[in-house]
Amino acid sequence: MNNLANQKDREEAVRGLGEDQDMWTNKVRRRIYGKLPPEKLLPDRQPSYVSSWIYVFGILTLSALVVVIGSGIVLSLKGPSWWHESPEGHFINSVHLWSVELFFFFMVIHLWGKFFMASWRGKRALTWMTGMLTFLGSVGTAFTGYLSQQNFDSQWISTQAKDGLNAAGVGSFFNVLDFGQMLMWHIVLLPVVVVAIVVLHVIMVRVRGVVHPYPPKGAKDYPADDMGWTGKYSRYDIIKEGTIAMTVVVLLTLVFSVVFSSPDEKPLTLESWARSSPTDFVATATSELAGTSVAASYGYPYNTVPGSGQKLGPIALPDIFGVTIPVDPANDFVLKPLSTDLNDPSLANALRAYQASSSSQKTTWLANYSKALDSATVSNGVVKVSSGKYGSLPAMMNSLLTMATSGGLDTSLVSGNGFYGTDYTKPLLFLADSQYMAGIAQKDHFLATQWGMMNETGNFPGQAWLWLYTFFYQIKPFSSSGNADVMVWATMIVLSGVLFAVPFIPGLRSVPKMTRLYRLIWKDYYREAEAESKAKV
Amino acid sequence: MESLIAVFIPIFAALINLSTPGEYVNFGVISISAANFVVVILMTVVFFLAIFLPFPGKKERTK
Numbered sequence: 001m002n003n004l005a006n007q008k009d010r011e012e013a014v015r016g017l018g019e020d021q022d023m024w025t026n027k028v029r030r031r032i033y034g035k036l037p038p039e040k041l042l043p044d045r046q047p048s049y050v051s052s053w054i055y056v057f058g059i060l061t062l063s064a065l066v067v068v069i070g071s072g073i074v075l076s077l078k079g080p081s082w083w084h085e086s087p088e089g090h091f092i093n094s095v096h097l098w099s100v101e102l103f104f105f106f107m108v109i110h111l112w113g114k115f116f117m118a119s120w121r122g123k124r125a126l127t128w129m130t131g132m133l134t135f136l137g138s139v140g141t142a143f144t145g146y147l148s149q150q151n152f153d154s155q156w157i158s159t160q161a162k163d164g165l166n167a168a169g170v171g172s173f174f175n176v177l178d179f180g181q182m183l184m185w186h187i188v189l190l191p192v193v194v195v196a197i198v199v200l201h202v203i204m205v206r207v208r209g210v211v212h213p214y215p216p217k218g219a220k221d222y223p224a225d226d227m228g229w230t231g232k233y234s235r236y237d238i239i240k241e242g243t244i245a246m247t248v249v250v251l252l253t254l255v256f257s258v259v260f261s262s263p264d265e266k267p268l269t270l271e272s273w274a275r276s277s278p279t280d281f282v283a284t285a286t287s288e289l290a291g292t293s294v295a296a297s298y299g300y301p302y303n304t305v306p307g308s309g310q311k312l313g314p315i316a317l318p319d320i321f322g323v324t325i326p327v328d329p330a331n332d333f334v335l336k337p338l339s340t341d342l343n344d345p346s347l348a349n350a351l352r353a354y355q356a357s358s359s360s361q362k363t364t365w366l367a368n369y370s371k372a373l374d375s376a377t378v379s380n381g382v383v384k385v386s387s388g389k390y391g392s393l394p395a396m397m398n399s400l401l402t403m404a405t406s407g408g409l410d411t412s413l414v415s416g417n418g419f420y421g422t423d424y425t426k427p428l429l430f431l432a433d434s435q436y437m438a439g440i441a442q443k444d445h446f447l448a449t450q451w452g453m454m455n456e457t458g459n460f461p462g463q464a465w466l467w468l469y470t471f472f473y474q475i476k477p478f479s480s481s482g483n484a485d486v487m488v489w490a491t492m493i494v495l496s497g498v499l500f501a502v503p504f505i506p507g508l509r510s511v512p513k514m515t516r517l518y519r520l521i522w523k524d525y526y527r528e529a530e531a532e533s534k535a536k537v
Numbered sequence: 538m539e540s541l542i543a544v545f546i547p548i549f550a551a552l553i554n555l556s557t558p559g560e561y562v563n564f565g566v567i568s569i570s571a572a573n574f575v576v577v578i579l580m581t582v583v584f585f586l587a588i589f590l591p592f593p594g595k596k597e598r599t600k
Contacts, residue, residue, distance in 0.1 A: 053587035105576065109584045116588075261551030445559050451568045458556040461572040474566045520588045 035207050043206075046236035047229040049213050049525035054113035057106045058205075059242055063249040064103035065198065069191065071096040076187050080150060084264060093264075094257035097460075100142055102252060104465050107135060117521060118512040119211045120503035122225030127208055130201035132500045137194040139465055144186035146463065147176055152265040153457050156446045158182075159432040160453065167310040167485035169317030172301040172324040177429065180422025213522040214513060218533040231529075265444070265457040268437060270413070270427055274404035277436040281404060282383045282397045283373045284434045288329040289393075290366040295329045295429040302327040302429070310486040317486065325425055333430045337412045338400055347399045350392035357391060365391040381405060448473050468495070 014033045020026045074092050075083060083089035111131065120128040147154050147161070158176040165171035175181055212229060215222040223230045274281045287293040299308030300318035302325055309316040338351055354362070372385035382398050403409045413430065414421035431437045438447070446452035453470045456462035472478045472488045481487055502508055512518055519526060560571035569577070 051592045053590055053592055054584075057587070101576070105580055105583075108580055109587065112584050113587065259552045260555050263556055265556075443558075445561060445568075445570065450561075454573060455559070455570050456572070457559075459559050459570070459572050460555050461576045462570065464573040464576050467569075467573075467577075471567075517588065524592065 036203065040206050040209075042238055043236060044238075045233040047210065047212070048232040048234045048528075049522050050210055050236070051234070051524045052521050054109075054117075054521050055210075056241070056245065057110035057113060059245040060106040060249060061103060061110050062198070062202070063242070063246040064099050064106055064253075065195075066246065067099035067249055067253055068096065068103055069195075071099060072187065072191070080148065080183060084150065090262065090264065091257060094260070094262040095253055096145075097262040098256035098260070099249070099253045100145070101256075101461055102249060103138070104142070107138065108465070111135060113521065115502070116512045116515065116517040117211055118214075118509065118518070120509070121211050122208070122227075124204070124208050124211055125503035127201065127204040128503055129500055130197055130204055132496075133197045134194060134201055136496055136500075137190065137197055141186060141190040141194055142463060142465075144182045144190060147182040148179065148186045149264070150179065151263075151267050151457075152440065152444070153263065153446075155267050155428060155431070156437070156441050156444070157453065159428055159437075160446075160448065164485040164489050166298075166301060166318055167483070168489040169320055172318065172321035175325055175423075175425060177425040178423045183422075213525055214518055216526050216529040216533065218530065220533075260460070263457045263460045268431055268440070269407070270404045270409045270430065271407040273431060273434060273436050274401055274409075277434070278378050278381070278383050278401055278405075279373060279376045280435045282376070282401055283370065284430070285334050285397055285400055286366060286370050286373065286393070287433065288333045288430065289335070290363075290370065291330060292370075293329060293433045295327065295333075295433050298327075298429075301325045303329075310483040312483065312486045312490055327426060327429060329429070332426050333413065334396070334400060337403060337409055338396060340412065341399060341403060344399065346395065350395040350399075353392045354396060361391065365389065365393050369393045369397075468492070 014029060016023075016026045016029070071092055075089075075096060078089060078092075083093035114128070114131065143157075143161070147158050161176050162171055165174060165176060174185075209229070212223060212225055221230070270281075284293065288296055291297065295302065297305050297308060299305040300322055302323065304323060309318045335351070335355075338347060341347055354365075357365075368388050369385065369390040372388055372390065373383070376383050376385045378384070381402065383394075383401060385394065400409070403412070410427060411421075413426040414424060441447055441452065442450070444452075444457050445455050451467075451470045451474070454463045454466045469488065469492055472491060473484060478484045478487055478491075498505065498508070555572070562569050562571055562574045
């Protein structure tokens with residue numbers, strides 16, 4: 001009696017005074033209360049068919065997301081360098097990594113389960129679609145996380161991913177080589193989007209409820225998919241289930257972090273490259289100066305090179321935006337750094353002589369020097385070639401080599417021209433042109449032909465969820481096309497759209513009904529309902 | 538505080554070192570790291586266990 005009175009009081013309070021019915025606040029309050037009253041938001045009863053392990057993967061995914069965010073907050077509080085420098089930081093990074101792995105692990109199983117239940121039935125398409133958006137948003141968030149690691153893995157991933165993004169035109173404003181930009185996307189923009197979609201997804205689940213099973217054999221008066229459940233209900237303690245799920249996820253994450261830790265292969269630097277492989281460094285720098293390197297002939301968004309961009313049919317998407325991240329390899333990687341070395345008069349003379357020479361003269365020197373470097377030797381930190389007509393190139397290139405081995409070139413190429421710098425576009429493009437970086441990547445099984453995008457250094461699991469994206473690069477027509485990146489991206493966008501729109505695609509939306517895996521998911525319900533139905537007959 | 542952290546430092550190091558040269562599984566065009574392969578297999582096994590295994594606890598049911 002008391003409860004009923006309380007209920008009535010509450011409903012009256014929600015309704016408010018008659019004179020306030022036209023107020024926006026009043027309308028929103030009534031709408032929220034009508035759609036999502038407290039007993040729906042925190043239910044203590046569920047339809048009795050909610051009796052399968054597959055239902056726990058939604059709450060496990062949410063719990064993993066909480067651990068991901070919690071560990072991410074600790075990493076953010078201490079700054080991006082902390083985890084590389086301290087064992088405690090490295091441990092928190094391990095917690096972050098393993099909670100991400102668990103998050104995707106549970107989310108994929110949740111997705112499979114919901115697909116085979118055809119969970120979009122009964123006006124629940126928006127629930128499915130917000131789930132798919134969560135998945136796609138999480139892939140993007142994890143990807144920017146991998147780019148923000150500041151180790152060799154992130155260096156290689158960024159130099160490879162840029163090609164796909166640039167070919168799709170996205171790279172013009174989403175620069176994966178800019179560590180600062182990627183870190184902000186990873187710790188602010190994308191998490192905000194993912195959490196907002198997850199909240200919307202959970203609200204949709206609570207508002208619409210979980211989808212009914214397909215009707216059992218001999219069912220009469222079975223409720224339509226979009227109607228309330230008229231069958232039996234079971235006790236359901238959502239807070240208890242959430243607490244157990246959180247405990248399981250925290251324990252699993254801690255165990256994995258203690259047992260396996262997390263990878264952190266040191267990043268390459270121009271200094272380490274120049275010290276380890278001076279001839280390759282000089283040969284690459286020469287190709288930058290000659291305009292024959294990949295960076296120099298790349299095209300948009302870095303520079304203008306007619307006919308360089310990939311095309312999707314007749315459309316070259318990068319052409320829409322043009323040069324948005326200007327990079328002139330000859331100047332930026334070689335001439336400008338050399339011109340800042342004011343302490344060496346012989347270098348200043350060599351540079352002046354080179355710049356004063358004619359274009360054809362430069363071309364001849366560069367071609368001769370590039371060829372001579374094939375049989376170059378290194379002595380006392382100097383790359384030596386057989387005598388020939390190279391102009392002042394040997395002096396210039398050995399000065400650049402000295403600058404690189406001293407570490408000066410690393411700071412010189414980080415954009416910003418000031419004390420602070422977070423944009424590594426130029427040093428990464430320079431490194432990406434080297435044989436040195438590719439050689440290390442090959443050893444780590446990172447090359448595109450090695451399914452590199454989904455691999456991690458050592459024996460750690462990587463971004464296994466990128467398997468389809470990586471797979472397309474291995475097969476024709478993608479593997480043999482000069483437009484492979486834009487073709488793969490277009491295919492992935494179409495397939496993501498298909499996944500998103502499953503509830504509306506005839507044939508595809510009927511796959512769950514045809515496979516009949518739902519009979520296993522709801523086996524308890526079907527056994528009971530069909531036995532009752534038989535008994536009645 | 539630092540001495541307290543030092544006590545726990547041993548647990549921050551991996552008990553099993555995965556930073557060793559990677560192992561890969563190859564069949565045809567497919568090349569997958571052993572670690573990713575284990576994850577995919579585990580995911581599939583857990584999915585099928587989740588739909589095959591009976592859910593515990595016969596809960597009180599009401600109309």
